[in-house]
Amino acid sequence: MARRDDDGDTGEEPFEAELAELAQQDDPAIEFYGGTAVSALPIGLFIVWAIVQSGLFGISDTTGLVIGMLLSLIVGMLFVRGNWKGYANTIFEGMTQRVAATAIVAWLWAGMFASTLQAGGFVDGLVWAATALDVGAALFPAATFILAALLATGIGTGYGTAVAFTTLFFPAGVLLGANPVLVFGAILSGAVFGDNLAPVSDTTIVSAVTQDADIGGVVASRFKYAIVPAMIAFVAYVVAGNLMPGIEVAGQAREIFVESANPAGLLHLVSMGVVIATAVRGRHIVEAISWGLIVAVAFNLLFDLAPPADMLLFRAPARSGVAEAVAWLPIVEIAGSGESPGVAGSLYSGAAGFFPLIVLTLLIVAGARIMIRGGGFAALQEWLLSTVATSVTRAETTMVLGTAAVNAMITINTAAEIAIAPYISTIGRRFNLNGYRRANILDANTSALGYIFPWAGGVLVGIAAMQGLPGQYAWFEPSMMVNPVAVVPYVFHGWLLVATFLFAAWTGFGREYVSDREAGEVGRV
């Protein structure tokens, strides 16, 4: 939102300056051979690339998508009528939009925080909780759901949760006699819950900033949609846990857990609480996560949860005399033979993990800008608004189903969310739906379906982690692996979240208009 300072009346034409400014922004600048529809070529080609790469080949490599978007932008330029300079400038114009910068800043902070929580043994704390609860086979899936949801809400990454829990909780559940498909479904459900609700989740951040709403306010407004399905999902896992038989395996479930269980890791529930509480209180997300990060680093050091070098480490080459002189510092070491010099630690890897996604986001918003400047966006939007989204109920239903469709095609859910976000914004705004409502519709379906479709990134990272289990445990046979298609019906929280939003669209539950409540600004400090 470009907001002007209130400079009061300027005489007979009080809004002349504002209106002239608005009129300027609407000028289409690029003409394409083949008409306005061709301006959708960069984004269209990218979607095809994403379907082929992630959907057909099963490669969930974000840098691969970056190359796809770069090539798509080059191909789009070949169809520009006249000078290519306007097209090139539009790429810059798109990339320098505040929406991209806001998401990027939030991701970098969230990445450092999440990684530092993991370095501090947050997962080990949850494993300890599972051991202490001492649940049997029937209750194991329900307990797994709650603990996975806690981890995902703390670290904001459902993918990370799927990997950590499939590595630890899945084999333990199988040994206990819980149904493997149900346990995997519960893990994915927990990942959905956190991806949807956590203020440090990449999808939460994208949903808030693209819909022009503050992240803390989005999390608070989202709670009502998340908590009811989560309670139903919990009961469903208890019931299904009692009905669905497990497989018999000789071995000790506790042994898997005992090695990594450590109650101290649960201290990071405080770090996580600090971020959620400060963000909801309306503090800037950078401020909120910085406080969480300071608490997390302090806990790691004070309670010996992680040594300093696990969070930040300068591994200098032996030829650096300065490094040798300060090698006594806990965050400096001299690279041994065979070791390459570099910087490491959770702060480093957490931020660096987002680099490919950041570049991809910049390129996608550039592609979207080209579609806007070329008139393709307006044409598609006009078609949607005049034939599909003709009432507020139909508009919200279109938003839910449209998000689902794009997530079915682009299986890396954050990338899918960025691609559909401008449409959600435009269709929702056409009925003056509040930024919080739009962000919630966008993110709930993105989070849910990203862990339901058998080819979705969230399911595939879990399956990949599962493939390592036969090598890790002698008793784990390949036949115990879960088929990604078989788990589809058992991602209870995901399905319930989608159902909640269809229900909400049809009944008006939770609906808020722009005039009801103004969403806080994204960048407010």
Place this chain on the structure above:
Amino acid sequence: MSSLEKFLAGWRFRSRTPTFESGVELVAYVTDADGGTSVLRIGDSRLELDEHVPEDAQVRVRVTAFDDETHRGEAELLDVLGTATF
């Protein structure tokens, strides 16, 4: 708005056709600006603006008339706050 109020906001079924009292001031986006008249569509209710403002502009208006039966009304432009950019 307190943190608790933020969690409790929106726990209700909101009408497709919200109604507005005459004299109420509100902020909304201009949703239609074809044919010379600018309209604020809020849900399926419509407020016609007394001045022409392009689509997607965020405006502050005062409701001057509203018919609860047809869900249509009129509003007076008070301020143009900005425009949606994404």
